[in-house]
Amino acid sequence: MIDISVHKKLQSTSGTINLDVDFHISNGKLLTLYGKSGAGKTTILKIIAGLLKPDRGSISVNGNIWFDEKRNINLKTQKRNIGFVFQEYSLFPNMSVKENLIFALSKAQDIKIVNDLIEIIDLGDLQSRDPNTLSGGQKQRVALARTLVQRPEILLLDEPLSALDDEMRIRLQQYILKVHKEFNLTTILISHDISEIIKMSDYLMELDHGKIVSQGTPKEMFMFNADSKEIQLSGEIITIERHGKDARVTVLLGRDLINISTDFETVKALKPGEKIRITSTHFNPVIQKMK
Amino acid sequence: MMDWNPLILTFKLALITTVLLFMISIPLSYWLAYTKSKIKPVMETLVSMPLVLPPTVLGFYLLIAFSPSNAFGSWLDTWLGLKLVFSFEGLVIASVIYSLPFMVHPIQSGFSNLSPTLKEASYVLGKSKIKTLNKVLLPNIKSSLLTGIVLSFAHTVGEFGVILMIGGNIPGKTKVASIAIYDEVESLNYTVANNYSMILFAITFIILFLVYLLNGGYLKKIK
Numbered sequence: 001m002i003d004i005s006v007h008k009k010l011q012s013t014s015g016t017i018n019l020d021v022d023f024h025i026s027n028g029k030l031l032t033l034y035g036k037s038g039a040g041k042t043t044i045l046k047i048i049a050g051l052l053k054p055d056r057g058s059i060s061v062n063g064n065i066w067f068d069e070k071r072n073i074n075l076k077t078q079k080r081n082i083g084f085v086f087q088e089y090s091l092f093p094n095m096s097v098k099e100n101l102i103f104a105l106s107k108a109q110d111i112k113i114v115n116d117l118i119e120i121i122d123l124g125d126l127q128s129r130d131p132n133t134l135s136g137g138q139k140q141r142v143a144l145a146r147t148l149v150q151r152p153e154i155l156l157l158d159e160p161l162s163a164l165d166d167e168m169r170i171r172l173q174q175y176i177l178k179v180h181k182e183f184n185l186t187t188i189l190i191s192h193d194i195s196e197i198i199k200m201s202d203y204l205m206e207l208d209h210g211k212i213v214s215q216g217t218p219k220e221m222f223m224f225n226a227d228s229k230e231i232q233l234s235g236e237i238i239t240i241e242r243h244g245k246d247a248r249v250t251v252l253l254g255r256d257l258i259n260i261s262t263d264f265e266t267v268k269a270l271k272p273g274e275k276i277r278i279t280s281t282h283f284n285p286v287i288q289k290m291k
Numbered sequence: 292m293m294d295w296n297p298l299i300l301t302f303k304l305a306l307i308t309t310v311l312l313f314m315i316s317i318p319l320s321y322w323l324a325y326t327k328s329k330i331k332p333v334m335e336t337l338v339s340m341p342l343v344l345p346p347t348v349l350g351f352y353l354l355i356a357f358s359p360s361n362a363f364g365s366w367l368d369t370w371l372g373l374k375l376v377f378s379f380e381g382l383v384i385a386s387v388i389y390s391l392p393f394m395v396h397p398i399q400s401g402f403s404n405l406s407p408t409l410k411e412a413s414y415v416l417g418k419s420k421i422k423t424l425n426k427v428l429l430p431n432i433k434s435s436l437l438t439g440i441v442l443s444f445a446h447t448v449g450e451f452g453v454i455l456m457i458g459g460n461i462p463g464k465t466k467v468a469s470i471a472i473y474d475e476v477e478s479l480n481y482t483v484a485n486n487y488s489m490i491l492f493a494i495t496f497i498i499l500f501l502v503y504l505l506n507g508g509y510l511k512k513i514k
Contacts, residue, residue, distance in 0.1 A: 046411075049411075049415055051415075077414040078417045084411070084415040086408045086412065088408050090406070090412035092412075092427050094427070094431050103416070103427075104416045106417055143412075146416070147416070149416070
């Protein structure tokens with residue numbers, strides 16, 4: 001169980017943000033943080049890792065205190081049993097893939113874990129390669145393997161998949177879920193991708209300006225029941241065209257564009273780029289396999 | 292007959308200065324690159340001063356400071372047995388100060404240009420600051436280290452004003468090649484002056500040329 005209650009004043013491009021969060025995660029769960037950039041998500045991970053020091057508060061992991069401002073405890077990053085995969089690639093360019101993993105071994109550790117991880121994350125063909133010759137997805141796989149060498153209890157993933165294409169993303173999601181279960185990790189993931197969040201998380205929190213603004217399981221946060229013949233969809237406005245009293249709104253739903261004709265009055269306050277919710281009653285779906 | 296002593300002395304001075312500077316500059320550059328301390332601008336200014344200060348000014352103050360008739364100079368003499376005025380040891384210390392920016396600047400910018408995640412990733416893997424420095428940071432700024440070493444070496448070879456002020460012109464002790472050239476020209480021995488000059492010209496050209504070859508990756512392409 002990780003207990004976090006921290007406060008930190010942050011200077012960001014949009015001014016000062018007071019990061020103020022209080023939450024806990026049970027062991028073995030995967031928590032996702034999402035929200036606009038600059039909301040303080042990365043800062044939370046860095047605070048847990050000990051790379052940033054909060055102004056006030058405390059962090060405890062399974063009863064061990066990692067940070068307590070009142071008692072002046074601040075465990076060094078090196079002493080915190082964590083894994084961290086960064087958004088940017090963080091492989092050491094002066095070492096080969098396997099050397100990167102070997103570097104991560106602690107003094108008394110057997111090299112067996114390195115070979116096991118190479119197996120689990122399918123790095124066999126890559127192990128003697130130079131990190132600069134790898135693709136983005138391969139680099140993140142190596143980074144994931146490297147951070148697991150020391151058998152961390154907690155895995156922190158700072159948008160590790162955001163720079164990857166869809167196919168690579170899906171493969172890496174599977175690797176992350178695999179090691180999350182196999183190594184019995186407590187994982188905190190930062191992600192912007194709704195389908196990724198729904199697929200991977202046990203629990204999620206939305207952050208805005210340093211505060212948790214909503215939280216729940218993916219079902220609670222994103223599901224709605226279509227049983228009542230009512231459907232709710234969320235999407236993004238692409239264009240609004242006015243035709244006299246009427247308006248034609250083009251909305252992006254996932255990867256589909258739809259046109260909705262409506263009364264201009266109801267949409268005149270909206271602008272392209274805004275997120276909207278569409279509700280429809282008398283929803284009568286016909287389900288067919290895609291051709 | 293050409294006296295080789297000034298040339299030997301020049302390269303001995305440059306070598307010792309470079310080795311000392313390398314050892315001093317790694318911790319200093321590391322600190323400058325990563326500190327958030329308020330005195331950083333003061334330190335950066337001090338390190339860079341020799342770039343703009345006339346060498347004679349630096350030499351003059353060192354001469355005053357090291358003079359045995361002053362408190363610091365006599366303290367050095369009594370307690371450490373060091374005479375830094377008109378001695379080779381004095382030249383080494385003056386050269387270290389004078390060439391400091393040429394070693395610190397490339398190494399500092401090497402550290403600053405490295406992605407901060409490299410350092411953080413190493414800490415997260417439980418590696419100490421020292422191990423991170425030795426195994427991760429330094430190996431990834433090799434070209435900056437090489438640039439620093441070569442620039443400080445070449446700059447020390449080219450020193451004149453500081454040496455003349457603090458070392459004078461004592462054959463075998465402080466008469467380095469640049470001083471010897473000046474000396475020979477004064478006595479109208481243009482042939483000897485030309486010999487010294489040609490050797491310095493050739494050696495510094497070769498050193499810098501090798502650095503550009505190495506840092507530009509030209510040698511790797513051939514391989």
